[in-house]
Amino acid sequence: HTNSDRLWESLMEMAKLGATPKGGVNRQALTDLERQGRDLFIQWCRAEGCTIRIDNIGNIFARREGSDPNAKTVMAGSHLDSQPTGGKYDGCVGVLSGLEVIRTLNEHKIVTQSAVEVVAWTNEEGCRFPPCMMGSGVFSGVLEFDAMLARTDAEGVTVSDALDAIHYRGSDTVSPDEIKAYFEPHIEQGPILEDTDTTIGVVIGGLGQKWFDLTLTGLEAHAGPTPMNLRRDAMMGAAEVTQALNRIAFDHQPHGRGTVGCMSLYPGSRNVIPGQVKMTLDMRHWEPEALIAMGQAVTNAVEDICQRHGLEYELTPTADFAPEHFNQECVDAVRQAAEKLQLSHMNIISGAGHDAMFVGRVAPAAMIFIPCKDGISHNEIESAKPEHVHAGCNVLLHAMLEAAGV
Amino acid sequence: HTNSDRLWESLMEMAKLGATPKGGVNRQALTDLERQGRDLFIQWCRAEGCTIRIDNIGNIFARREGSDPNAKTVMAGSHLDSQPTGGKYDGCVGVLSGLEVIRTLNEHKIVTQSAVEVVAWTNEEGCRFPPCMMGSGVFSGVLEFDAMLARTDAEGVTVSDALDAIHYRGSDTVSPDEIKAYFEPHIEQGPILEDTDTTIGVVIGGLGQKWFDLTLTGLEAHAGPTPMNLRRDAMMGAAEVTQALNRIAFDHQPHGRGTVGCMSLYPGSRNVIPGQVKMTLDMRHWEPEALIAMGQAVTNAVEDICQRHGLEYELTPTADFAPEHFNQECVDAVRQAAEKLQLSHMNIISGAGHDAMFVGRVAPAAMIFIPCKDGISHNEIESAKPEHVHAGCNVLLHAMLEAAGV
Ligand SMILES: NC(=O)NCCC(=O)O
Ligand SMILES: NC(=O)NCCC(=O)O
Numbered sequence: 001h002t003n004s005d006r007l008w009e010s011l012m013e014m015a016k017l018g019a020t021p022k023g024g025v026n027r028q029a030l031t032d033l034e035r036q037g038r039d040l041f042i043q044w045c046r047a048e049g050c051t052i053r054i055d056n057i058g059n060i061f062a063r064r065e066g067s068d069p070n071a072k073t074v075m076a077g078s079h080l081d082s083q084p085t086g087g088k089y090d091g092c093v094g095v096l097s098g099l100e101v102i103r104t105l106n107e108h109k110i111v112t113q114s115a116v117e118v119v120a121w122t123n124e125e126g127c128r129f130p131p132c133m134m135g136s137g138v139f140s141g142v143l144e145f146d147a148m149l150a151r152t153d154a155e156g157v158t159v160s161d162a163l164d165a166i167h168y169r170g171s172d173t174v175s176p177d178e179i180k181a182y183f184e185p186h187i188e189q190g191p192i193l194e195d196t197d198t199t200i201g202v203v204i205g206g207l208g209q210k211w212f213d214l215t216l217t218g219l220e221a222h223a224g225p226t227p228m229n230l231r232r233d234a235m236m237g238a239a240e241v242t243q244a245l246n247r248i249a250f251d252h253q254p255h256g257r258g259t260v261g262c263m264s265l266y267p268g269s270r271n272v273i274p275g276q277v278k279m280t281l282d283m284r285h286w287e288p289e290a291l292i293a294m295g296q297a298v299t300n301a302v303e304d305i306c307q308r309h310g311l312e313y314e315l316t317p318t319a320d321f322a323p324e325h326f327n328q329e330c331v332d333a334v335r336q337a338a339e340k341l342q343l344s345h346m347n348i349i350s351g352a353g354h355d356a357m358f359v360g361r362v363a364p365a366a367m368i369f370i371p372c373k374d375g376i377s378h379n380e381i382e383s384a385k386p387e388h389v390h391a392g393c394n395v396l397l398h399a400m401l402e403a404a405g406v
Numbered sequence: 407h408t409n410s411d412r413l414w415e416s417l418m419e420m421a422k423l424g425a426t427p428k429g430g431v432n433r434q435a436l437t438d439l440e441r442q443g444r445d446l447f448i449q450w451c452r453a454e455g456c457t458i459r460i461d462n463i464g465n466i467f468a469r470r471e472g473s474d475p476n477a478k479t480v481m482a483g484s485h486l487d488s489q490p491t492g493g494k495y496d497g498c499v500g501v502l503s504g505l506e507v508i509r510t511l512n513e514h515k516i517v518t519q520s521a522v523e524v525v526a527w528t529n530e531e532g533c534r535f536p537p538c539m540m541g542s543g544v545f546s547g548v549l550e551f552d553a554m555l556a557r558t559d560a561e562g563v564t565v566s567d568a569l570d571a572i573h574y575r576g577s578d579t580v581s582p583d584e585i586k587a588y589f590e591p592h593i594e595q596g597p598i599l600e601d602t603d604t605t606i607g608v609v610i611g612g613l614g615q616k617w618f619d620l621t622l623t624g625l626e627a628h629a630g631p632t633p634m635n636l637r638r639d640a641m642m643g644a645a646e647v648t649q650a651l652n653r654i655a656f657d658h659q660p661h662g663r664g665t666v667g668c669m670s671l672y673p674g675s676r677n678v679i680p681g682q683v684k685m686t687l688d689m690r691h692w693e694p695e696a697l698i699a700m701g702q703a704v705t706n707a708v709e710d711i712c713q714r715h716g717l718e719y720e721l722t723p724t725a726d727f728a729p730e731h732f733n734q735e736c737v738d739a740v741r742q743a744a745e746k747l748q749l750s751h752m753n754i755i756s757g758a759g760h761d762a763m764f765v766g767r768v769a770p771a772a773m774i775f776i777p778c779k780d781g782i783s784h785n786e787i788e789s790a791k792p793e794h795v796h797a798g799c800n801v802l803l804h805a806m807l808e809a810a811g812v
Contacts, residue, residue, distance in 0.1 A: 190631025191631075222595045222757070223663060223690075224615070224757030224758035225595045225756065225758050228664070230601075235665075242645035246642055259676075265668060269667050376627065378675075
């Protein structure tokens with residue numbers, strides 16, 4: 001068994017870096033605060049005798065050797081970066097649970113056949129430098145290295161410069177081929193485990209995502225003298241697109257999701273009919289055909305709505321990830337670990353994107369979810385119970401031991 | 407007949423003050439640029455022998471005496487201030503047409519029985535200091551003087567300080583009781599005259615207005631892991647309110663108007679379900695009962711939508727003006743002038759608020775509309791034809807002569 005107090009103390013110690021007054025964390029990717037988090041993680045790993053590798057996008061790998069130098073490695077990890085108004089658990093639970101597994105192995109002098117390795121992926125959140133899951137995306141070849149180095153934050157700083165500034169542009173080469181199994185513990189970031197009073201989510205995969213930017217252009221005009229039937233009101237179009245997106249998501253239950261998270265009206269005056277609206281569409285589904293159908297349905301709806309309201313539109317895809325089905329053996333290892341530990345568990349599909357979903361494209365992978373309070377994440381009030389964090393870490397330990405061989 | 411070239415030259419001269427690169431005007435109320443516009447107007451009026459009065463809110467009255475000192479005055483006017491991205495015609499057409507009438511009377515040495523007076527109302531646009539039609543509102547007792555003096559712009563400057571800064575806090579008392587008839591020429595700011603190829607709109611009154619601020623509050627959550635049926639998505643509510651508002655306006659044709667001009671989503675991230683949406687509602691109608699019914703219908707719709715989506719709401723009225731029916735004799739004077747001049751004309755209802763609508767509550771008033779290009783106003787591309795400006799001015803001359811007596 002892992003040490004619950006030790007894991008919790010490390011989590012709280014890490015949470016001091018970038019701690020916000022409201023009890024959250026602001027430790028965005030490749031900032032000096034995140035550099036301090038990386039340094040602390042490496043210091044803890046070195047204290048456990050691990051060797052450290054850092055690759056060209058700043059991913060950190062901390063390795064505890066196994067008895068068989070020819071065996072592939074069993075890996076655990078997640079990320080240390082946070083949202084600007086993030087919580088203590090998103091990411092750190094995965095990285096520090098991996099560390100706790102190594103500490104436990106050392107404490108009990110357990111020799112594994114495979115090496116055991118903990119990874120902290122660079123820039124999972126993507127809030128400072130879009131897109132999200134950059135480090136695991138480059139590692140797994142989903143995202144193009146040179147293009148990612150050139151990405152900039154709001155101040156125009158590139159990923160390349162930011163890596164140099166914190167001295168985390170590494171030269172080690174780590175290949176997906178080295179990985180026998182990758183496990184990522186994470187808070188659920190949704191309400192299902194809490195609602196069903198379940199401790200462990202056996203994550204069988206993650207929803208595919210289609211993101212769009214949509215610009216609707218009509219004609220700006222005075223709200224008073226312009227009769228309803230002569231309007232080309234971009235906001236009328238935006239309202240209908242929002243409703244269509246939601247209806248399409250509801251038509252594809254239980255897995256469909258549809259969200260309008262951003263909307264800007266121009267000129268944005270209370271007595272001017274908006275001549276232009278810019279908005280974002282986020283669609284998700286578990287079945288590839290359903291996701292494609294949803295994308296097609298929303299495209300058709302936009303076309304139809306714009307025709308009826310005399311609007312022009314530009315619909316630009318900004319992300320398109322297929323659903324990820326995790327490796328059956330890895331998923332089974334998680335389930336069996338939960339059963340062995342007599343923890344309540346259920347199969348669950350991740351609604352959010354995670355590093356494991358990119359790693360899973362090039363190596364066997366799975367995830368372990370634990371409940372978070374009210375399903376709230378990406379929020380300073382994000383909260384998880386010590387016993388759930390501990391349970392997730394124990395499941396990780398057993399799944400890794402099963403994969404690594406003792 | 408008035409002098410078309412002289413009027414146009416004055417319009418273009420005035421448009422130099424605050425001229426924008428795109429051919430519009432930025433001459434916001436009580437700025438130094440607007441002070442220059444006021445000075446120029448007064449200089450032109452003095453050159454015509456007018457006496458100037460300035461009241462406590464900065465309204466400027468330029469008077470040409472009549473033969474009968476006991477007769478009430480016949481007034482024309484509008485405003486010199488503009489929107490930040492305004493045009494050359496909105497407001498100035500009214501003020502400078504009034505000036506052109508006086509120039510014409512002088513030129514032809516016409517003695518009127520009533521005095522003829524031109525007024526430039528302070529802060530009609532309300533964009534720097536809300537609300538709009540401040541000067542005529544204070545003049546007619548619709549808006550409270552002390553409250554208006556305390557209104558601030560985005561920098562925190564009060565109307566009181568801004569009046570002092572440009573030396574336009576006057577001490578003259580001008581009473582609505584002095585007015586026999588008030589006429590306001592203005593561009594239509596809508597498409598009807600242009601669409602029907604009509605030169606003169608005989609404005610019989612103006613739509614009543616109800617403005618609301620609406621805040622919808624749900625629960626911010628991650629767009630991926632949160633199932634559709636567990637959401638409290640404020641944007642879903644906002645989309646339905648927008649549609650309800652439009653439907654209610656369409657249900658009250660031909661006079662109903664409904665516009666959502668502003669909308670802000672919080673936190674405004676593409677993969678976060680909006681926990682809060684703030685939006686504005688602008689509703690208008692010609693019949694008082696219909697306007698009340700529209701306000702009630704939208705209130706009911708908001709209540710119902712929020713119940714269905716688990717949202718809380720705050721619906722705050724920010725403006726509530728009853729429809730204004732202009733004085734029958736003033737309206738008839740405008741129509742008869744147009745007929746006499748053999749100008750195509752039609753009855754029209756103003757969809758926008760105008761100074762005449764506040765003046766009309768305390769004195770006989772009417773308006774003269776002329777077409778503007780594509781019905782576009784509050785925009786740097788606002789445009790009107792010289793022959794239409796001239797036609798409106800001639801109608802004004804004849805209506806004023808009719809009212810003033812020769
Ligand atoms: N885990 C997580 O918050 N990922 C961000 C990308 C997403 O929206 O799913
Ligand atoms: N004429 C004009 O633009 N008035 C502003 C107030 C309104 O929205 O009607």
